[in-house]
Each structure stands twice: as structure tokens, then as C-alpha cells.
Amino acid sequence: MTYTLSQISKTLNLDFNGNDIEIDGIHTLAEASSSQLSFFNDAKYAFQLPKTKAGAVLIDSEHAKLLPVSTIALITDEPYLKLAYASKLFAHTLSTVSEAPKMGSDCDIDESVRFGSGVVLGENVTILAGCYLGDHVSVGSNTILHPNVTLYHGTKIGRNCIIHSGTVIGCDGYGFAHTKQGEHVKIYQNGNVVVEDDVEIGANCTVDRAVFGSTVIRRGTKLDNLIQIAHNCDIGEHTLCAAQVGLAGSTKLGRNVVMGGQSATAGHLEVGDFSTIAGKGGVTKSLEGGKTYAGFPAVEIKVWRKMQAALMRLVKNR
Amino acid sequence: MTYTLSQISKTLNLDFNGNDIEIDGIHTLAEASSSQLSFFNDAKYAFQLPKTKAGAVLIDSEHAKLLPVSTIALITDEPYLKLAYASKLFAHTLSTVSEAPKMGSDCDIDESVRFGSGVVLGENVTILAGCYLGDHVSVGSNTILHPNVTLYHGTKIGRNCIIHSGTVIGCDGYGFAHTKQGEHVKIYQNGNVVVEDDVEIGANCTVDRAVFGSTVIRRGTKLDNLIQIAHNCDIGEHTLCAAQVGLAGSTKLGRNVVMGGQSATAGHLEVGDFSTIAGKGGVTKSLEGGKTYAGFPAVEIKVWRKMQAALMRLVKNR
Amino acid sequence: MTYTLSQISKTLNLDFNGNDIEIDGIHTLAEASSSQLSFFNDAKYAFQLPKTKAGAVLIDSEHAKLLPVSTIALITDEPYLKLAYASKLFAHTLSTVSEAPKMGSDCDIDESVRFGSGVVLGENVTILAGCYLGDHVSVGSNTILHPNVTLYHGTKIGRNCIIHSGTVIGCDGYGFAHTKQGEHVKIYQNGNVVVEDDVEIGANCTVDRAVFGSTVIRRGTKLDNLIQIAHNCDIGEHTLCAAQVGLAGSTKLGRNVVMGGQSATAGHLEVGDFSTIAGKGGVTKSLEGGKTYAGFPAVEIKVWRKMQAALMRLVKNR
Numbered sequence: 001m002t003y004t005l006s007q008i009s010k011t012l013n014l015d016f017n018g019n020d021i022e023i024d025g026i027h028t029l030a031e032a033s034s035s036q037l038s039f040f041n042d043a044k045y046a047f048q049l050p051k052t053k054a055g056a057v058l059i060d061s062e063h064a065k066l067l068p069v070s071t072i073a074l075i076t077d078e079p080y081l082k083l084a085y086a087s088k089l090f091a092h093t094l095s096t097v098s099e100a101p102k103m104g105s106d107c108d109i110d111e112s113v114r115f116g117s118g119v120v121l122g123e124n125v126t127i128l129a130g131c132y133l134g135d136h137v138s139v140g141s142n143t144i145l146h147p148n149v150t151l152y153h154g155t156k157i158g159r160n161c162i163i164h165s166g167t168v169i170g171c172d173g174y175g176f177a178h179t180k181q182g183e184h185v186k187i188y189q190n191g192n193v194v195v196e197d198d199v200e201i202g203a204n205c206t207v208d209r210a211v212f213g214s215t216v217i218r219r220g221t222k223l224d225n226l227i228q229i230a231h232n233c234d235i236g237e238h239t240l241c242a243a244q245v246g247l248a249g250s251t252k253l254g255r256n257v258v259m260g261g262q263s264a265t266a267g268h269l270e271v272g273d274f275s276t277i278a279g280k281g282g283v284t285k286s287l288e289g290g291k292t293y294a295g296f297p298a299v300e301i302k303v304w305r306k307m308q309a310a311l312m313r314l315v316k317n318r
Numbered sequence: 319m320t321y322t323l324s325q326i327s328k329t330l331n332l333d334f335n336g337n338d339i340e341i342d343g344i345h346t347l348a349e350a351s352s353s354q355l356s357f358f359n360d361a362k363y364a365f366q367l368p369k370t371k372a373g374a375v376l377i378d379s380e381h382a383k384l385l386p387v388s389t390i391a392l393i394t395d396e397p398y399l400k401l402a403y404a405s406k407l408f409a410h411t412l413s414t415v416s417e418a419p420k421m422g423s424d425c426d427i428d429e430s431v432r433f434g435s436g437v438v439l440g441e442n443v444t445i446l447a448g449c450y451l452g453d454h455v456s457v458g459s460n461t462i463l464h465p466n467v468t469l470y471h472g473t474k475i476g477r478n479c480i481i482h483s484g485t486v487i488g489c490d491g492y493g494f495a496h497t498k499q500g501e502h503v504k505i506y507q508n509g510n511v512v513v514e515d516d517v518e519i520g521a522n523c524t525v526d527r528a529v530f531g532s533t534v535i536r537r538g539t540k541l542d543n544l545i546q547i548a549h550n551c552d553i554g555e556h557t558l559c560a561a562q563v564g565l566a567g568s569t570k571l572g573r574n575v576v577m578g579g580q581s582a583t584a585g586h587l588e589v590g591d592f593s594t595i596a597g598k599g600g601v602t603k604s605l606e607g608g609k610t611y612a613g614f615p616a617v618e619i620k621v622w623r624k625m626q627a628a629l630m631r632l633v634k635n636r
Numbered sequence: 637m638t639y640t641l642s643q644i645s646k647t648l649n650l651d652f653n654g655n656d657i658e659i660d661g662i663h664t665l666a667e668a669s670s671s672q673l674s675f676f677n678d679a680k681y682a683f684q685l686p687k688t689k690a691g692a693v694l695i696d697s698e699h700a701k702l703l704p705v706s707t708i709a710l711i712t713d714e715p716y717l718k719l720a721y722a723s724k725l726f727a728h729t730l731s732t733v734s735e736a737p738k739m740g741s742d743c744d745i746d747e748s749v750r751f752g753s754g755v756v757l758g759e760n761v762t763i764l765a766g767c768y769l770g771d772h773v774s775v776g777s778n779t780i781l782h783p784n785v786t787l788y789h790g791t792k793i794g795r796n797c798i799i800h801s802g803t804v805i806g807c808d809g810y811g812f813a814h815t816k817q818g819e820h821v822k823i824y825q826n827g828n829v830v831v832e833d834d835v836e837i838g839a840n841c842t843v844d845r846a847v848f849g850s851t852v853i854r855r856g857t858k859l860d861n862l863i864q865i866a867h868n869c870d871i872g873e874h875t876l877c878a879a880q881v882g883l884a885g886s887t888k889l890g891r892n893v894v895m896g897g898q899s900a901t902a903g904h905l906e907v908g909d910f911s912t913i914a915g916k917g918g919v920t921k922s923l924e925g926g927k928t929y930a931g932f933p934a935v936e937i938k939v940w941r942k943m944q945a946a947l948m949r950l951v952k953n954r
Contacts, residue, residue, distance in 0.1 A: 016921065019655075048348040094444055094462060096428040110732040112750055114430055114465070115448035126730055129768045130784070131748035132447045132465035132483075144730060146807070147750070147768035147786045148448070150465045150483035150521075162822075164767075165786040165804040168483040171464070172558065176544040182556050182574045184540050186480075186518065200822065203786075203804040203842040204484065206521040206543035206561070222820050224810040225842035226522075226864050226882075228544050228561040228579075235741075238818050242810065243842070243864040244882045246544075246562045246579050248597075256818045261864075261882050262900050262918075264562075264580050266597060270550065279884075279902060280918045280932050282580075282598050296598050304635060308933065310632035314946035315939060412762055412780060414746040426748040432748055432765035432783070448799075450765045466766070468783045470838075486839040488803040489782070491947050492860040492878065500874050500892045502858050504798075504836065522802065524861035524879070544840075544859050546879040546897075563882045564862075564897050566915075582880075582898050584915060600898075600916050615944065621659035621951060626846040628950035 001090055005056050005072060008037065011089065012058075012082045014074050021055050021072070025090055026083070026190065027212045029054060034070070041080040058082045084177035087188035087211075092135070092153050101133070104141060118151060123224060134170070140197065152209060154192035161195060164203040164225070168191050173208040173215075173231025173249065187211060194221075202227065203245070218255070230267065242279065254289055278304075319408055323374050326355065330376075330400045332392050339373050339390070344508065345530045352388070376400045378564065404530075405506035410453070410471050419451070422459060433473060446596040452488070458515065459584035470527060472510035478606060479513060482543070484519040487511050491526040491533075491549025491567065505529060507549060514538075520545065520561070536573075538545055544628070549592060560597065572607055583635065596622075637726055641692050641708060644673065647725065648694075648718045650710050657691050657708070661717070662727055662826065662847045665690060675719040694718045721814035723824035723847075728771070737769070740777060746816070752789060770802050770806070771816075776833065788845060790828035797831060800839040800861070805829050809844040809851075809885065810869025823847060825867060832856075838863065838879070854891075866903065878915065890925055 002024045009016035025036045029045055032038040032054035038050065039058040049057075049066035056072040057064075062117035064073035076082050101115050104123030111314075113127050116134040121127075122141030127210065130148040132141070149163050152170030157163070170193045176184035191210025195217045201207070202225035208215060210232045217223075217235045224243040229235065233247050236255035241247075245259045248267025253259070257271050260279030272289020282296030295304040299305045319598060320342045343354045350356040350372035352368050357376040358367065365416045367375075367384035374390040375382075382391035398626030419589025422441030431445050434452040439445075440459030448466040451457070451575075455469045458477035463469075467481050470488030475481070485497055487509045494502035509528025513535045519525070520543035521549040528550045535541075535553045542561040547553065549583035551565050554573035563577045571577070575589050578597030583589065590607020640658045645652035660674045665681055668674040668690035675694040676685065680742075685693075685702035692708040693700075700709035712718050729838065737751050740759030749763050752770040758777030766784040769775070773787045776795030785799050788806030793799070805884045812820035816946075827846025831837070831853045838861035844851060846868045853859075853871045860879040865871065869883050872891035877883075881895045884903025889895070891908050896915030908925020918932030931940040 008691060036659065054324065081433070094426075094442075094464075096426050096446060098428075108732050110734075110750065112430065112748065114428065117604065126732075128730065128732060130448050130466065130766050130786075134465075146730075146788070147770075148466055148484075148784055148802075150448075150802075152464070152483070162808075164782075164807045165788070166466075166802055166842075167485055168466075168543075171482045171521040171543065172480075172518075174520065174540070176540060176558075183516075184556060184558065188808075198819075200808075201812065202805040204522050204544075204840050206484075208543070220819055222810070222812060224842075224864075225807065225844070226544060226806075226862060228542075230542075230561065232914065238516050240820065241810075242867065242884070244562070244880070246948075248560070248579055261884055261902075262898070264597065280900065306633040307629045310629065311943045311946065312939075313944040315630075379641065412744075412764065412782075414744050414762075414764060416746075430748065432746065448766050448784065452783075465786055466802075468766075470782070470801070484784075484802055484840065486784075486861075489800045489839040490798075490836075492838065492858070494858060494876075499855055501834075502874060502876065521838050522862075524802075526861070544862060548860075550877065561878070566878070566897055580898070582916065584897075624951040625947045628947065632950075 003089060005037075008056075008086060010076060012074070012076075012085055014058075014076055014082065016072075016074060018072055019285070023055060025212075026087060027054070029057070030263075031213065037074075037086060039079045039083040041083075056230065058086070078177075079183060080175040081179065084187045086187040087190060088186070090190050091188035092190070094153075106224075110147075121157065137170075146203075151195075154209070156192065158195055158197035158199065158219070160198045162200040164201060165205075166204040169195065169207045170209045171206055171300045173211050175231065175249075176210050191215065192197050193217075193232070196237075199223075205229070208233075208249075234288075236273065245306070322405060323355075323392075326404060326407065327392060328375075330392070330394070330403055332376075332394055332400065334390075334392060335574050336390055341373060343530075344405060345372070347375070349531065352373075355392075355404060357397045359398040359401075376404070396495075399495040399497065399503060402503040402505045405508060406504070408508050409506035410508070412471075428465075440477065448629075464521075470511075472527070474510065474512045475535070476513055476515035476517060478516045480518040482519060482523075484522040485525075486518050486523070487513065487525045488527045489524055491529050493549065493567075508535070509549070514555075517541075517568070523547070526551075526567075542579075554591065639725060641673075641710075644692075644722060644725065645710060648710070648712075648721055650694075650712055650718065652710060654708055659691060660846075662723060665693070667849065673722060675715045677716040677719075694722070714813075717813040717815065717821060720821040720823045723826060724822070726826050727824035728826070730789075742866070746783075751864075758795065769930075773806075782839075788829075790845070792828065792830045793854070794831055794833035794835060796834045798836040800837060800841075802840040803837050803843075804841070805831065805837070805843045806845045807842055809847050810849050811867065811885075827851070827867070829853075831875075835859075841865070844869075844885075860897075872909065 003171035013075040029048040038054035058079035099117040101119035106124040110129040118136040120138040128147040134153035143161040146165040155170040172189040175187035196219040205227045207229040208231040218237040220238040228246040230249040232250040236260045239257040241259040242261040246264040251265045252270040254273035258276040263281040265283040276292040278294035284297040294301040346371045347366040354370035376397040417435040419437035421439035424442040428447040436454040438456040446465040452471035459477040464483040473488040490507040493505035515539040523545045525547040526549040536555045538556040546564040547565040550568040557575045559577040560579040564582040569583045570588040571593035576594040581599040583601040586603040594610040596612035602615040610619045612619040638740040665684040665688045669919045674690035694715040735753040739754035739757035743758040746765040754772040756774040764783040770789035782801040791806040808825040811823035831857040832855040842864045843865040845865040854873045856874040864882040866885040868886040877895040878897040882900040888906040888908035894907040894912040899917040901919040906922040914930035920933040928937045930937040
């Protein structure tokens with residue numbers, strides 16, 4: 001989808017009187033191209049303004065001065081709310097239109113499986129009953145989808161993967177702007193999910209599509225059941241997540257990380273390579289790799305054990 | 319379904335020798351009408367006995383004296399267990415009988431979608447592959463059901479809602495009476511779920527139907543993935559629940575409450591308007607609105623932070 | 637599936653020069669029969685070596701001396717990794733081949749339900765839309781499967797059970813061996829799940845099949861929604877698990893155990909009969925029956941309450 005900036009400005013009720021340009025998407029200040037719209041609503045990213053390549057930016061009048069001359073400012077006091085309204089313009093149109101997928105040899109597809117348009121399957125793909133593959137989904141060779149898996153539009157699954165029943169990949173990330181009246185306005189999630197080769201995902205997991213760009217699960221990672229992966233997470237190679245783990249948005253796990261059952265992260269943080277988070281642990285800030293952490297807020301497990309022992313002594317002394 | 323009280327008494331093996339009446343349902347002492355059966359099994363509700371409008375009440379002989387003359391007492395030492403047996407009489411009969419729904423203009427319904435009887439859809443409703451809508455479900459205009467959503471009988475979904483894949487709405491609440499031998503007898507959940515307008519519910523959530531009356535999710539509320547809403551919860555307008563939140567039965571959240579990821583409530587309590595519960599928090603009693611809480615049991619977040627700091631000092635002092 | 641031991645050795649790149657035998661499966665040292673392969677990778681099970689009835693064992697050269705003369709040693713430094721490769725030989729072959737089930741009278745099966753081969757249903761079984769029953773699944777009389785339930789191959793469901801929507805039974809347990817390069821090699825889960833009579837399982841639960849033998853949910857147990865039961869768990873009769881409970885592998889719950897919402901166990905432990913684990917509790921070691929526990933690590937609830945009170949005093953004293 002492409003709109004002129006003047007069309008977008010009109011939809012958002014914003015002033016615009018410049019040389020019009022074509023806009024074909026939305027992205028962050030750091031990632032946006034000259035045909036994309038971006039937004040600025042957090043002072044900590046001000047340093048990115050002079051360097052942005054965005055065609056246009058939703059921004060307050062004060063910070064607009066920091067933009068390069070090649071970037072058009074759309075002035076607003078509510079850039080994040082305007083972003084939300086703009087995101088709808090680029091949302092995928094859902095429909096029941098179905099088309100036979102392109103597929104390699106030796107695929108075994110149950111007759112009840114439903115496809116959107118433009119689906120591509122490799123060789124020897126097995127898709128059992130009740131699965132749904134939305135528009136432009138791709139699935140690599142030798143991958144197995146167990147019954148009742150849902151892959152939203154644009155999801156890319158690698159080779160030699162196993163996806164267990166009830167798992168949903170590519171559902172919308174949880175992102176909203178808020179009006180002054182306390183209403184929540186959906187930020188349409190126009191990114192996707194990429195699952196690399198040799199990944200296994202358990203049953204009834206949820207992997208959210210990115211708001212921009214991709215949520216990524218890297219090669220060789222294995223997820224257990226009932227796991228939540230929020231939008232824009234990046235899960236390193238050969239990482240293990242036990243059941244009921246929850247990763248908040250933009251969590252970056254390194255390679256060979258181990259997350260114990262029911263552990264979680266707070267989002268926008270990084271867990272280093274070869275770290276272990278014990279079961280029920282809650283990570284609230286970035287953690288150095290190669291160590292084992294426990295508790296909430298998560299600390300090194302030896303510290304956590306001392307905390308438990310200290311608590312127990314307090315009780316015993318009374 | 320309607321039964322005479324004498325039929326019900328016979329089924330429950332209870333004595334009844336009075337003027338027979340017709341009973342068409344079961345409800346609480348406070349809510350039951352003169353054509354409904356109620357029950358009394360908790361002394362803290364004794365104050366409701368003189369005021370009940372119930373046609374009949376399952377009750378012990380001592381408390382029966384407190385009932386108004388217009389209410390018939392069915393005397394039993396095990397009123398809750400008898401309630402469980404009675405609830406089965408009013409349970410919905412499940413079947414595969416299917417009927418084309420009534421629908422407004424511009425609906426887009428995948429051919430694999432299965433309907434019970436008496437389903438009503440508004441205009442411009444989109445229902446993708448593999449969804450199931452049970453008997454007498456209604457879905458408001460412009461609402462989208464992503465693939466593989468299940469709506470049990472009697473579920474009411476409002477306008478402009480989005481329900482993501484794998485979510486189950488209207489499944490049975492978790493309610494059992496217990497025999498003296500330690501067996502659990504199902505209390506059939508004969509209420510329903512009402513989802514108001516502008517609600518978004520993430521993937522693989524579960525929203526239980528009410529035992530009596532309705533579980534309600536009010537206007538503008540947004541739920542993330544893998545969330546459990548138990549029977550008879552009432553979630554206020556514009557409330558936000560992050561992934562893996564769990565609300566126990568009869569929790570009442572106010573408006574614009576924010577529940578962090580993996581946080582939970584213990585049920586039969588109230589969280590005030592504009593409260594925030596931090597991630598992993600566990601609410602064990604009703605909380606005043608407008609504040610931020612954390613920890614388990616949840617306390618004000620500034621207190622929780624002091625507790626964590628105190629624990630850390632205990633460790634460092636050794 | 638049956639292989640000669642020489643075939644298996646060749647596949648695993650192991651030396652074998654003895655009297656060849658036929659191998660038809662894999663099991664633990666304690667349970668393997670003379671036609672099964674076993675493995676030894678944990679010194680704490682060395683006491684089982686002299687008594688094993690296994691036909692052959694993957695084992696290091698030192699411990700191999702402890703095996704009875706009737707058992708063949710397949711010498712390897714990486715017995716667990718070799719086990720993983722061997723497990724694939726015995727994995728069930730997935731396919732979309734479908735066959736009408738054998739069924740008793742008065743069954744009500746939605747036309748969208750998909751069956752593998754060799755499915756057997758009792759009388760008066762109700763299966764609603766979108767369910768999948770894999771090869772050799774059996775379902776007892778009077779059992780109800782709500783829409784979109786998935787039963788993997790070999791799952792056995794008893795009589796008078798209720799399985800709610802989106803629940804997945806028999807998905808693979810989470811078991812991997814690890815290469816020296818940090819890659820994870822799937823241990824194919826060749827056991828199954830057995831659900832006894834009078835069990836109710838809520839919506840969007842996941843019950844993993846056993847790696848060997850069966851994961852068992854015993855008579856009269858009731859599970860709420862979004863619960864994870866890992867491979868080889870054994871859940872006693874009349875046990876109750878509230879929503880979002882997670883049981884790690886080989887957990888044994890006694891009879892009439894109560895697990896509160898979001899509580900969990902660490903696996904390979906036993907919770908005694910008539911125990912209660914409070915909500916959010918985390919069980920890290922075996923617990924004596926008849927008591928109530930809370931916290932993480934779970935302790936008796938009265939101790940946990942004292943710990944919370946002590947923490948609160950620390951804060952108030954400052």
C-alpha cells in the first residue's frame with residue numbers, strides 16, 4: 001500500500017504544505033527509509049533525529065528542528081497517537097480468499113487445511129488437519145505442522161521445524177496509543193514473524209508479529225508449551241524455553257540461553273549468551289551472559305539463595 | 319428448560335410436600351427470581367435469606383427459618399452438593415446440529431466455519447477458517463474472528479472487536495461441589511460471557527462462562543495472549559491485561575486498570591479504577607484505585623521495593 | 637517397528653559384534669524388556685544396572701561391567717545423545733491418512749472432525765467441530781470433546797470425561813540431548829497419554845505424551861484452563877489444578893491434591909496425598925501429604941506467612 005504524504009496528513013488531521021512524497025510504510029527513526037513515515041515520542045531517542053533517513057516524521061515542533069533537511073516534519077503534540085491512526089492505513093486486509101499454495105514434492109497436506117493467497121511450501125512438508133496459513137506464508141522443507149496450528153499472514157517458517165498443535169504464530173503484538181480520555185488506539189502490527197531452521201515450538205504457544213520489522217526465532221531454538229513471545233523479540237540460536245515462559249516486547253535472548261518454566265522478562269532488555277534463568281524468575285534488566293539467575297527481580301542464583309536463607313533465619317529467630 | 323419443584327426434589331432425593339411451582343433456572347440468593355432455585359451454604363450470606371425472592375432454596379433446616387414465607391425450603395445437609403446435581407438439569411444440550419446464521423450485509427465467513435443454531439451476526443463481520451460459534455452466539459458489526467476461535471453457546475461479542483486465534487470464550491467455569499469421599503461433582507455453568515464493543519482479545523486466551531449470570535469484559539478493554547479470565551469476572555472499561563495474566567473467579571477490575579504480565583488475582587475481590595499491578599504481582603485482597611502495586615501478596619510498589627532492598631541488605635551484611 | 641541391534645548400532649555409528657537381537661522399543665533401565673534398548677547416563681541409577689532386563693544398553697565402558705550377562709552393552713561416551721538418535725527410529729510416522737473410527741451407538745460427531753487410523757470411540761461420545769483424533773486414539777463412552785481439541789496418536793481418554801476447546805493432549809514432551817557444539821537433538825517421545833474416567837480438562841491446556849510409558853491423569857481429576865502437564869507426570873485421583881498451573885516432567889501428584897492458580901512444580905518430585913499448594917507457589921522438592929504449602933521455594937504456609945511478616949517488619953523499622 002502506498003499513500004501520498006498529503007493523503008496521510010489529511011487522514012491524521014495534520015497540516016502539511018510541502019513537496020509531496022509517496023509513503024509505503026512506517027518504521028522506527030533508526031530503520032525508516034526515505035519512503036517511510038516515522039515518529040518521535042521519547043526524548044531518549046533524540047540523538048537519532050539528525051541521522052534519520054525517514055521520508056517524514058510525526059514529531060513535536062520543538063524537536064522537529066533536529067531533523068535533517070531531507071526529512072519532512074509532521075508537527076503534532078500527540079505523535080504516538082497519530083502513529084496509531086497512521087498504522088491502520090498500512091494494515092493487511094484480512095479476507096477468506098483462498099488459493100492453492102505453491103509446493104515442492106512429497107508434501108502431505110490434510111484436506112481440511114486452509115490457505116490464504118501466495119503461500120509457498122518447500123518439499124516434504126506435512127500439514128495436519130485444521131491448520132491455517134495466511135497470505136504469503138512460507139514453510140521450509142521437511143517442516144511439520146501438527147493439527148490446528150495458525151500462521152498469520154507473512155509468517156516465514158524455516159526448514160526442519162516442528163510446530164505443535166494450537167500454536168499461533170504471527171498474531172498481533174500488544175501495542176496501543178492512548179487518548180486523553182483513557183481509550184486505547186490500536187497500533188496495527190505491520191511486521192511479521194521469522195522462524196529459522198531446526199526450530200521446535202510446543203503446543204498452544206503464541207508468537208506475536210513485529211510492529212515493524214520481524215520477530216525472530218533463530219536456528220535450533222526449542223520452545224516448550226504455552227509460551228508467549230511478544231512483538232519484536234529476537235531469540236538467539238539454540239536457546240531453550242521451558243513451559244509458560246513469557247517474553248515481553250523487544251526482549252533479546254542470546255544464543256544457548258535457558259529460561260526455566262514460568263520465567264519471564266520485562267521487555268526492551270538483553271539476556272546474554274549461555275545465561276540460565278531459573279524457573280519463575282523475572283528478568284527486569286539486561287543480564288550478562290554465562291551466569292545463572294533466579295528470583296524476581298532476577299539476581300545471580302547464589303545471591304537469591306542467600307536471600308532465601310536470610311529470610312528463613314528471620315523466621316527461625318522469633 | 320423448566321421443571322416442577324417436585325421433579326427437582328425427586329431427582330435430588332429430597333423431601334418436598336408443598337404447593338408445587340415451576341422452576342426455570344438457578345441463581346444466587348440475591349439474584350434469584352420466584353421461578354428460580356437458589357442455595358445457601360455460607361453463613362456470611364445469612365443476611366440475604368430474609369430478602370431473597372427465590373422460588374425455592376436448598377438449605378439446612380436451621381437457617382430455613384430465616385426464609386420469607388413466599389420461598390420454599392428444600393432441606394438438606396449438603397446444599398452445595400445438591401446444587402451441583404440440580405445444575406445438571408439446566409445444562410445446555412450439546413450437539414452438532416448446525417444452522418446457517420442470520421447475518422447482516424458484507425460479512426466474510428470462511429467456508430470451514432461451523433455454526434450451532436440461532437447464531438446472529440451483524441454487518442461486515444469477518445470470520446476466518448476453523449472458527450466455531452455455538453448455539454445462540456451473537457457477534458456485532460465489524461468484528462473480526464481470526465482462525466480457530468471457539469465461542470461456546472450463548473456468548474455475546476460486541477461491535478468492532480478483534481478476537482485472535484485459538485482463543486476460547488464461554489468455556490465452563492471451574493466449579494465443583496465435593497462429596498464426603500473426596501469426589502468432585504460438576505456445577506454446570508449455565509451463565510454466559512458478554513464482551514462489549516471495541517474489545518481486543520489476544521491469542522490462546524480462555525474466558526470462562528459464568529456459573530449464573532454473565533462474565534463481562536467491558537468496552538474498550540484490550541487483552542494480550544494466554545490470559546485466563548475465570549467465571550463471573552467483571553473487567554472494567556479500557557482495562558489492559560498483559561500476557562499470561564490470570565484472574566480467579568468473580569474478580570472485579572475497575573476501569574483503566576493495568577495488569578502486568580503473569581500477574582494474577584485471587585478471586586472474589588475488587589481492584590479499583592486506574593490501578594496498576596506490576597508484572598508477576600499476585601493480588602490477594604481488594605485494592606484501592608489509582609495506585610501501583612507489586613509483589614505477592616501485592617503491596618504498594620514503593621513498599622515492595624523497600625522489601626527487596628531490605629532483603630538485599632540482609633545478604634550484604636553477611 | 638522392529639530393528640536388529642546391528643542395524644541400530646550401525647545407525648548410531650557404534651561397534652557391535654555379538655549375537656544379534658531384535659529391538660522393538662526403548663525404555664528406562666528399570667522398565668526395559670529383553671526386546672528393548674535402554675541407556676545409562678546418570679550415576680545415581682548405577683544401582684539399577686545389575687538388575688536391568690533390557691536387551692541392550694547404551695553405556696560407557698566403565699559402567700558396562702555392571703550389566704547382567706544377558707544384556708548387551710553398546711559402548712559410547714555419549715549415551716544420552718545416542719539415545720536421542722535411536723529414539724527417532726521408533727517415532728510414529730505422521731500422515732494425513734484418515735479412516736472412519738469404530739464407534740459405539742449414539743455418538744454425535746461433527747462432520748468437520750478429522751480422524752487418523754484405528755480410532756475407537758465408545759457409546760454416546762460427542763465430538764464437536766474442528767477436533768482431531770490421531771492414529772489409534774481411543775475415547776470412552778459419554779465423553780465430550782468440545783470444538784478444536786487435538787488428541788495426538790495413541791492418546792487414551794476414559795469414560796465420562798469432558799475436554800474443553802483448544803486443549804492438546806499427547807503433544808511431544810520437551811526432551812533433548814545436547815551436542816558438544818550446543819545443539820539440541822530431539823528425543824522422540826514414543827510414549828502416550830492416558831486420561832482415566834471422570835476427568836475434566838479445561839480449555840487450551842497441554843498434556844505432553846511420555847518419552848517412554850505413559851503420562852497419566854487419574855480418575856476424577858479436574859483441571860482448569862491453560863495448564864501444562866509435562867511428560868511422564870502422574871496425577872492422582874480427584875486432584876484439582878487451578879488455571880495456569882505448570883507441572884514439570886515426571887511430577888507425581890497424589891490423590892486429592894489441590895494446586896492453586898499459577899503454581900508449579902520443578903519435576904522429578906512427589907507431592908503427597910491431600911496436599912494443597914497455594915496460588916503462585918513453586919514446589920522444588922518432594923512434599924509430605926496433608927499439609928498446605930506456599931511461596932517459592934514452597935514451604936509450609938504458616939512459615940511463608942511468617943516470612944512475609946518478617947519482611948514487612950524490616951521495612952517498617954526503617
